Structures are given as structure tokens and as C-alpha cells.
Amino acid sequence: xxxxxxxxxxxxxxxxxxxxxxxxxxxxxKDESFILVNDHDPRPLKHQFTYERADAFKWEYVEExxxxxxxRLTKTK
Numbered sequence: 001x002x003x004x005x006x007x008x009x010x011x012x013x014x015x016x017x018x019x020x021x022x023x024x025x026x027x028x029x030k031d032e033s034f035i036l037v038n039d040h041d042p043r044p045l046k047h048q049f050t051y052e053r054a055d056a057f058k059w060e061y062v063e064e065x066x067x068x069x070x071x072r073l074t075k076t077k
Contacts (some may be wrong), residue, residue: 004033004034005035005073006034006036006037006070007020007024007035007037008038009021009038010037010038018045019047020028021045021058021073022034025049025053025055025056025057025064025073025075026062028075030075030076030077031074031075031076032074033058033073033074033075034068034072034073034076035062035070035071035073036070036072036073037068037069037070038068038071039067039068039069040065040069041064041069042069042071046059046071055077056075056077057072057073057074057075057076058074060074067076
């Protein structure tokens, strides 16, 4: 995939992280993706996506720590 945008959430204030992630995701077209960059495993966020976006996303770990986690989030619907 060429030029996949990264969203480094370590640079975003805590209260604004999840809204920024969902806004970025919602702005995608079907089959587009971005890389979420975090300093810990964003597993709770995956649960939130499962609840709020059901089968409209694909979650793929690109890097799994110990310093950085990168997740490719793809919009499937």
C-alpha cells in the first residue's frame, strides 16, 4: 500500500485520542487505511471499534512493541 497515513496518538492529549482516531477512521473511504501508532497495545480501542463499528473495519498489527505498537486500520464498508 502506497503512502498510508500514520496517526501517532502519543502526540495527542489523552481526552482527544479516541475521538481523533474515530474521526480519522470515519474520514476513510472503503478499503482505505491508516496506521495507528501508540506506545502501548491499543487492545481496549479494538474492543471499542468492535462495539461501535462492528464489521466495518479490519485490525492488523504491523508492530507489537515493546516500545511501539503500529496497527493498520482499514475501512471495510
